Amino acid sequence: MRKSAIGLVVAGVAASLVLSACASSKKKSNTSAPAGGGSSSASSSSSGGALDGKGAKVGIILPDTQSSQRWVTSDPDALIAECKKVNLNCDIQNAQNDAAKMKTIAESMESNGIKVLMIVNLDSASGAAIEKEAQGKGITTVDYDRLTLGGGAAFYVSYDGVAVGKAQGQALTKCAQVQGKSSVQYVDVNGAPTDNNATLFKQGYDSVLKTQSGWKKLDDQSIAKWDNTVAGTTFTAMLRAHPQLNAVMVANDGMANSVIASLKNQGLNSKVAVSGQDATAQGLQHIMDGDQCFTIYKPSSQEAIPAIDAIVQVVNGQVPTTNGTVKDTQTGKDVPAILANPIPITKANVAQPINDGYTPKSQVCTGKYASLCAQNGVK
Numbered sequence: 001m002r003k004s005a006i007g008l009v010v011a012g013v014a015a016s017l018v019l020s021a022c023a024s025s026k027k028k029s030n031t032s033a034p035a036g037g038g039s040s041s042a043s044s045s046s047s048g049g050a051l052d053g054k055g056a057k058v059g060i061i062l063p064d065t066q067s068s069q070r071w072v073t074s075d076p077d078a079l080i081a082e083c084k085k086v087n088l089n090c091d092i093q094n095a096q097n098d099a100a101k102m103k104t105i106a107e108s109m110e111s112n113g114i115k116v117l118m119i120v121n122l123d124s125a126s127g128a129a130i131e132k133e134a135q136g137k138g139i140t141t142v143d144y145d146r147l148t149l150g151g152g153a154a155f156y157v158s159y160d161g162v163a164v165g166k167a168q169g170q171a172l173t174k175c176a177q178v179q180g181k182s183s184v185q186y187v188d189v190n191g192a193p194t195d196n197n198a199t200l201f202k203q204g205y206d207s208v209l210k211t212q213s214g215w216k217k218l219d220d221q222s223i224a225k226w227d228n229t230v231a232g233t234t235f236t237a238m239l240r241a242h243p244q245l246n247a248v249m250v251a252n253d254g255m256a257n258s259v260i261a262s263l264k265n266q267g268l269n270s271k272v273a274v275s276g277q278d279a280t281a282q283g284l285q286h287i288m289d290g291d292q293c294f295t296i297y298k299p300s301s302q303e304a305i306p307a308i309d310a311i312v313q314v315v316n317g318q319v320p321t322t323n324g325t326v327k328d329t330q331t332g333k334d335v336p337a338i339l340a341n342p343i344p345i346t347k348a349n350v351a352q353p354i355n356d357g358y359t360p361k362s363q364v365c366t367g368k369y370a371s372l373c374a375q376n377g378v379k
Helices: 074-085 099-111 124-136 161-173 196-209 228-241 253-265 281-289 301-315 369-375
Strands: 057-062 089-094 116-119 140-144 155-159 184-190 215-222 247-250 295-297 324-327 334-340 343-345
Touching (some): 057 099, 057 301, 074 089, 074 301, 099 116, 099 124, 116 124, 116 301, 155 161, 161 196, 161 247, 161 295, 161 343, 184 196, 196 215, 228 247, 247 253, 281 295, 281 369, 301 334
Parallel strands (some): 057 089, 057 116, 116 140, 140 155, 184 215
Antiparallel strands (some): 295 343
């Protein structure tokens, strides 16, 4: 079993580095642009050798441990591995869904001499304040997975949020529960209104679903802090008001699990198309048993590796290699970005996140799911 990286410091060799200002590479797009994959950042230094961070200190703050399993194991593990590989001294901590705690962690890291601070913000307002304080101390800031509006990060590494949402919308239209229907009535259960990613996901799936002939949206609610319990009660009210609904566009697996529980209470699980995202253990289980139509798989390595490699370029006074830009809607500026492409997961390829080692087999293939895993190609 993999070790949790919360609070773990990856040791490196101490060194004194001169940090130059970070700028983007030549822009390829003025909006979110899909990447060819997670290996788009440079894999070698300007001298042609292997990347070497020379022991520079880097602070990395992840958001919480409840919204997604990725923040507990997947991303920390991938970040740790790459930090070790490229000789960066990375202090990785988790804010536990507490903006004040994130600020305290950041200030402690700054006092410890970090050259770069990379965060996954809890909301743009608190994230921007943290980034501005760090920048005032000569520290380069990086946005990871979520763009901090108004934060002025040197660059942003994530999956293309609009592309994720479009993949969700397209996958929902192909679910067995709605295929062939001339009329489909659905509801949206969106992510946190303070999370720019949730805004991008919604932009993507709305752009697909609003063009579907015969599809009618009955309700549309955003869930503060991606709270799974609130998502469940919110959807239960939707279902009570609209018992005829055929589909639920729910933004991630955690909330989808609550939606499915509500449907089960009415004997409607597997009869209503339910979406998801994050390739969690429960999400994959629901796909195998038919209660969830799909999830979206975003391998952590496709964010972690290019993010850490770009940070090495920064600490060596180089311009990080990016593959697009994303608009900061608060400042109007284009933020240099490294963007990866999402992978839709249905029953046809449900084994992929498990066989890749992203979602632990020990968490998915338990009880009745042991045989289902075997039937669906889990190794």
